[in-house]
Amino acid sequence: MTGLELLAEPVAEGIASFALDLLPKVGSKAVSDVQNLFFNASRKYVDTYRKRHCQLKVLGMREPVDLAQVYTGVKFLDEDDVLGFESPQALEKQYRQTRFRSCIGRRNEGGKRSGIAVANKKQYLMVLGGPGTGKSTFLRKLGLEALRTFLYEHRTYNHRQIPVLLELKRFESDQIDIHRLITEEFNNCGFPSPAEFVHTALKQGKLLILLDGLDEVPATNLENVVCTIQDFVDRYDHNRFVASCRTAAYHGGFTRFNDVGMADFDNEQIHQFINN
Numbered sequence: 001m002t003g004l005e006l007l008a009e010p011v012a013e014g015i016a017s018f019a020l021d022l023l024p025k026v027g028s029k030a031v032s033d034v035q036n037l038f039f040n041a042s043r044k045y046v047d048t049y050r051k052r053h054c055q056l057k058v059l060g061m062r063e064p065v066d067l068a069q070v071y072t073g074v075k076f077l078d079e080d081d082v083l084g085f086e087s088p089q090a091l092e093k094q095y096r097q098t099r100f101r102s103c104i105g106r107r108n109e110g111g112k113r114s115g116i117a118v119a120n121k122k123q124y125l126m127v128l129g130g131p132g133t134g135k136s137t138f139l140r141k142l143g144l145e146a147l148r149t150f151l152y153e154h155r156t157y158n159h160r161q162i163p164v165l166l167e168l169k170r171f172e173s174d175q176i177d178i179h180r181l182i183t184e185e186f187n188n189c190g191f192p193s194p195a196e197f198v199h200t201a202l203k204q205g206k207l208l209i210l211l212d213g214l215d216e217v218p219a220t221n222l223e224n225v226v227c228t229i230q231d232f233v234d235r236y237d238h239n240r241f242v243a244s245c246r247t248a249a250y251h252g253g254f255t256r257f258n259d260v261g262m263a264d265f266d267n268e269q270i271h272q273f274i275n276n
Contacts (some may be wrong), residue, residue, distance in 0.1 A: 001175025007151060008046050015162060019191070021202045026192040037192045044189040045162075046147060053140040053165055074138050075112040076127075077261040091155035094228060110247045112263045116145065120158045121240060124233065129262030135244035138262075139165060139210045142242060146208045161208040162201065168225065168243075169216035176228045181229040182207070205238025215249035226253040 016038040026034045055064035115138050119125060129135050143163035149155050164182050187194040201207050205209065217225045233241055233256055243257065250259075 007148075008043060011046050011147055011150050012039055012043035015045065015147075018150065018162070018206070019197065022206060023193060023197045034192065037190070041186070041190040041192070045186070049143065049147065049163070049165075050191060054144055056137065070162075074115040074134050075263040076115055076118050077112065077263045085173070113130070116142065116156050118260060120234070122260075124239050124254070124257040125242045126250070126257040126259045127242065127262065128247045128250055128259055130247060131246075133262040135246075135262060136212050136250065139212050139242060139244055143208065143210055158167075159208065161206055161240060163208040163210060165210040165212060167216075168211055168213045171217050171225045171228075173222060174221065174224060176225060178228065178232045202236040203241060205236070207236075207239045208230055209239055209241045211241065211243040214243055214245035230254065230256075 016035065019038045019042065020035065024034075026037065040180050055068060056066075072132070086232055090126060115127075127135050127138060142157065143165050145155065145157035146159070146161055148164040149157055149160040164185050165179055170181075179202070182202075183198045189198055196209075209228065214222075214225070229243075230253065233254075237256075241257070243254065247261065
């Protein structure tokens, strides 16, 4: 289980209370009716996130498994290790050519940093890595941990924000409205006055925006997408943003973002993943 199945209701209660503080009045509805609307919408939001983003297919399994069952904590390369390559293409080439997966960053094993710890520290984060290194999985796990911040117990992610995961491969049109896409996520789950709610949440910095797969954006639209995201981040800079991209496909452009590289699993992580 992801942990959300058993905890969905208390998480939903936390999000509903959080949402009510942002948008206390919805038309002429009674307070109790508004509370019920937000709780039911929050419950559906949590359930939708779990079903859409917290189920994985591993090693050719016919049925998906829950993310939390197999997830192994990732680490990011020390900044010096990433900067030691003259270009993203050189880093990608090293990933592909090495026979031993743990070669990258081996010279400074102590410099590797926990992915969640880095996400706690950095407001804007670009996660780089080779194919299949776990970039998308990390973003999904981070969103899961963000949902858990609405429980009143120990948590690994320190920022109480509602996660919204957007797959950038959907950004095919020349006309990209990120605000509208986020609004659709809440509207589909029945949030009252979703456009007003999202506008208020963005203005107050209450969202964790996860932008997955910059390398999957069509090349003809890439420059437009980068500019659109940059403008959106500049406009709503009180929120937190985490994006992912394959190393060889990344050509910069995200001036606010800290670039970090996915470190390959060490022996301990490999054993943990196999056991999971």
